[in-house]
Amino acid sequence: MQDQVPRKMTRRDLGKAALVAASLGTLAPTGHAIPSPDAPNAAAAIIEHLLGKPMDEELRAYVQAALKDTLATWNKLNIAIPDGTEPAFVFQPVPARISKERTRGR
């Protein structure tokens, strides 16, 4: 079976998704959403938007339950960290491989 990937999102799609995201709640000073009772429902709507199709009722209920857990996790993560704390990964640029022929040509 061929995998069906939903169409690419446009800027307008992203704008719509941001509006839905805003319905999750107001932003706290640390940048964390304060969840409203409707938050799992709104987040499920974002997922459906990303999928490009609605979920069936049963799956939607499971997803909403999972999202409730996710929101609870966010609350636990909501600790202040010093500005400038870098995340635990480092990007390393890949050095260019310049061929000898090209160098000689200059």
Next chain:
Amino acid sequence: MDVERILNLPAVEQGRLIRTGQVTSEALTTAYLHRLESVGRKLNAVARTLPDQALEHARIADREIQAGHVRSPIHGVPYGAKDLFAVRNVPCQWGSPAHADQVFPYDAAAIQRLRDAGAVLLAKLAMIELAGGGGYEYASASITGPCLNPWNTERWAGGSSSGSGAAVAAGLVGFALGTETWGSITVPSAFCGITGLRPTYGRISRFGAMALSWTMDKIGPMARTAEDCAALLKILAGPDARDPSASSKRFTYSLGKVPHGLRLGVLPTDFATNGARSAERAFQDACSVFTSRMRAELGEAKLPDFPYDAAADTIISVEGASAFQTLIRSPKLGLLRDRSQQAGLLAGLAIPGVEYLHAMRIRALAAPQAVAIFQQFDALIAPTLLHGAPPVSKSLNESWAHMGGNGGPGNLLGWPSVSVPMGFDEDGLPLGLEIIGAPYEEATILRLAHAFQQETDWHKRVPPAGRP
């Protein structure tokens, strides 16, 4: 020598018997293949046996050893690998009905290293679908069905390296390869009564192993003794240009006597609230072994206060949602056996990038502060889990409510850990002791685990399903 008598011996002992001509790799391979097909299938521990390839490699090993070319202490020893390691041109299903036809044209780095060491790959072993990346509610979340515990087939073998745990315990392989993102080696090791090593993040190349979480996945040996785990880590560890996280730090070990006065930090464990009397008694006995036989000093260990579990959960959810993005956005997602797994993967799509980065920044902040605990202690100890294996059909949401465990900090921070058997619960199911070390200090925890196993015989017990 009667082959049946050595099926439950440690891998390095099997290697010695092969080298000294007391048994052939071919005879051992034949016996294990028979047990995998009979006992292994009944336990749902097997994804696929590889009889032709295994017998060919066993005969080559026998010829090489006879000619005096010994590759390693485990030359000729048969083993199994969790079905998320690529083996060239062999189906690799990741435990998932959505990946039933998947085949890779190359070998995973760990498979290649074991082949170079002369080990004989017998089988791909069962696992929870996608290593449980989305979170799963039932043990049946696998294309092979629920993996049954060799100690009691009405109980679960643990996950996600389910088949690896069950196969080692039941005497179906000499040792096994597993992986852990959060608990997937230590949990089945504890439930099945075997010795499992979760190495430091980056110790073993992840090339060719299914990615669930690029920054948290670890590969490790699951075996019958700490000595086996040390010998296997020596073979498996090392740099690999194909995995940027693979460390070039050398792993050396000595399993000699543990020096007196070693300082062990006991992680806080709430036995009473969780109704874990058996685990409490077994853990106290284990502590006595360390204090009275090894003259170790025990102290209370408290990690600095960080939301370790929440950060680990967020990182796995986001990296998992990205790793399996193609599946998540396809109708094949519906083929996964567990609805919670499907839902968890979908929910990962809704976690904002800033939340993931917040977790990664907490991780960076916690790492240097938490590792300072190893200035106070040489290693940390705790029960791996507070209870034996749960009933196979019970919701894991229920059975995990009082299970305890210390997987969050160690996995988030990439610390090594070994789980060794330390006794049994009131239902006769194995209980595990976890010894956690500082990054790259596997030698310390394996030495402690080995010393513990010199003083106890829990690791020598064989379950009903393991008796020939």
